[in-house]
Amino acid sequence: MTYVFKSPGRINLIGEHTDYNGGYVLPAAIDKYTYLTFEESDHFDVYTKDLNKSVEFSIDERKEKDTWANYVKGAIFHLTKYVKKTIKPFKIEINSTLPIGAGLSSSASLMVGIIYGISKIERLNLDRERIAEIAHEAENEFVGVSCGIMDQYAVALAKKDSFILIDAADGHYEYVSAIGFPKITIVDSGVKHELTSGGYNMRRNECARAIEITGKQFKEMTNSLIDSKRKALGENSYKRAKHVIEENQRVLDMITAIENKDWEKVGWLVKKSHESLKNLFEISTDEIDFLVDRINALEDVYGARMIGGGFGGSIIVISKSDIKMQLKEINDAYKRQFGIEMKSYPVKLSSGVRKINLF
Numbered sequence: 312m313t314y315v316f317k318s319p320g321r322i323n324l325i326g327e328h329t330d331y332n333g334g335y336v337l338p339a340a341i342d343k344y345t346y347l348t349f350e351e352s353d354h355f356d357v358y359t360k361d362l363n364k365s366v367e368f369s370i371d372e373r374k375e376k377d378t379w380a381n382y383v384k385g386a387i388f389h390l391t392k393y394v395k396k397t398i399k400p401f402k403i404e405i406n407s408t409l410p411i412g413a414g415l416s417s418s419a420s421l422m423v424g425i426i427y428g429i430s431k432i433e434r435l436n437l438d439r440e441r442i443a444e445i446a447h448e449a450e451n452e453f454v455g456v457s458c459g460i461m462d463q464y465a466v467a468l469a470k471k472d473s474f475i476l477i478d479a480a481d482g483h484y485e486y487v488s489a490i491g492f493p494k495i496t497i498v499d500s501g502v503k504h505e506l507t508s509g510g511y512n513m514r515r516n517e518c519a520r521a522i523e524i525t526g527k528q529f530k531e532m533t534n535s536l537i538d539s540k541r542k543a544l545g546e547n548s549y550k551r552a553k554h555v556i557e558e559n560q561r562v563l564d565m566i567t568a569i570e571n572k573d574w575e576k577v578g579w580l581v582k583k584s585h586e587s588l589k590n591l592f593e594i595s596t597d598e599i600d601f602l603v604d605r606i607n608a609l610e611d612v613y614g615a616r617m618i619g620g621g622f623g624g625s626i627i628v629i630s631k632s633d634i635k636m637q638l639k640e641i642n643d644a645y646k647r648q649f650g651i652e653m654k655s656y657p658v659k660l661s662s663g664v665r666k667i668n669l670f
């Protein structure tokens with residue numbers, strides 16, 4: 312028997328670097344996917360079409376040499392641990408329309424897809440929240456990235472034409488309708504972002520320090536509190552905390568702006584988020600800022616900002632009309648300045664991981 316599943320990538324409208332700080336996020340799944348084909352086999356054998364590589368492994372704690380294979384092995388290892396039984400082996404093929412390393416959660420898409428696929432085939436009876444949590448644990452413990460819960464929740468739980476407001480403090484979530492929402496375009500800067508390289512974990516530690524020094528969780532922290540502790544916090548933790556406090560508020564303001572269909576306000580909040588990620592969280596890059604500044608100067612654009620972990624990756628653009636031509640001009644200037652090209656594509660908000668019926 313052959314089984315096929317498709318698992319989406321995600322964007323995040325607002326709420327960046329708030330998830331691992333017990334705050335709010337507002338992601339959505341997009342119509343770019345990791346496709347996974349499972350065939351029963353006598354051993355685990357995973358092939359990725361994008362890299363044209365395959366790896367055979369058994370399910371144990373040992374890491375594979377090929378980093379990409381650890382996302383698959385780690386997902387299955389942690390699923391096995393959770394259900395406390397051996398999973399029968401599969402030949403798995405990975406095909407993708409979702410760019411890797413572009414800040415669109417190709418890793419969560421893959422890991423949630425693997426766990427969801429196996430749990431359906433094996434009738435493991437796991438709900439989508441649990442699947443997200445197993446994938447999250449696997450990425451933290453097996454792959455070694457201390458990411459928050461946003462990506463896995465978005466990939467597992469997303470609904471068509473909706474954003475999901477997630478309170479990462481307790482996993483509570485609700486859907487926010489995006490019917491009538493302006494156009495969303497993703498601009499991939501072409502600068503690969505790698506969560507496994509230190510900057511992300513360093514930010515996490517700087518944020519944890521703010522909780523330790525103030526004795527408050529972020530939702531109870533205020534700007535006046537961190538102002539009064541600025542010296543003890545040190546400049547880095549102070550700036551990171553200020554970003555998280557204000558970004559949490561921006562998520563709540565965004566919900567009101569969407570409900571009011573106030574697209575100017577939506578764009579304004581997106582721009583403010585970028586300024587904060589650049590100046591307070593310090594995770595943008597010259598390439599990303601070059602693009603964001605030029606895109607934000609376009610007449611039909613409500614707002615653009617970097618999304619995801621930072622240090623490269625993609626930009627989300629909210630606009631009144633199609634801006635393909637204008638983006639082409641920006642790309643020419645970008646190429647002249649940095650010698651690399653950006654890619655852009657409009658996206659639609661899609662539903663979470665699902666099975667494809669072959670017949």
Ligand code: GLA
Pocket residue numbers: 326327328329330331458459460461462619620621
């Ligand atoms: C990455 C992580 C998420 C989140 C974002 C930043 O995408 O995987 O958990 O922390 O960065 O908002």
